[in-house]
Amino acid sequence: MSKNPRVQAKIKAELGDNKYQHLSIEQLDSLEYLNCVLQEVLRFGPPVSLTVRNLTNDDRLQIDPDLFYPERFQGEDKDHHPYASIPFGGGHRQCIGQDLARLALKAIMARLMQHVTFGDGGPEVNAGGHSWRITLTPKNVGVTITFD
Secondary structure (H helix, E strand, O other): OOOOHHHHHHHHHHHHHHOOOOOOHHHHHHOHHHHHHHHHHHHHOOOEOOOOOOOOOOHHHHOOOOOOOHHHHOHHHHOOOOOOOOOOOOHHHOOOOHHHHHHHHHHHHHHHHHHEEEEEOOOOOOOOOEEEOOEEEEOOOOEEEEEO
């Protein structure tokens, strides 16, 4: 998110008056744009690299796949096939803890956006990428943090 100040601004706007309050599960669930950002984060870097994926021909998913664009999961584009994105697996063998993981990630993202703004550390230190192992490990991450 450090490379996307627009996304951070939209999350902060969605949080609105809840800037320094603890958020309930109901409030977290009502944050539609935050949920879109979470889905986009999981699309970019699924928690486990062993998830099997099938390619789809859904034109709605073909909005520049290298672009961090949470809006692809919003509005009329939000109704993708349930197996178009399966970061926690699917069917009977899907991750039993996926709901807890999504809740924790939403809570962490919301809390961070309530208190800090991330800035891009520049192309040399924030080149991005990850190492593929059983879990994905980020590499070349350098950000600045400003406390609001």
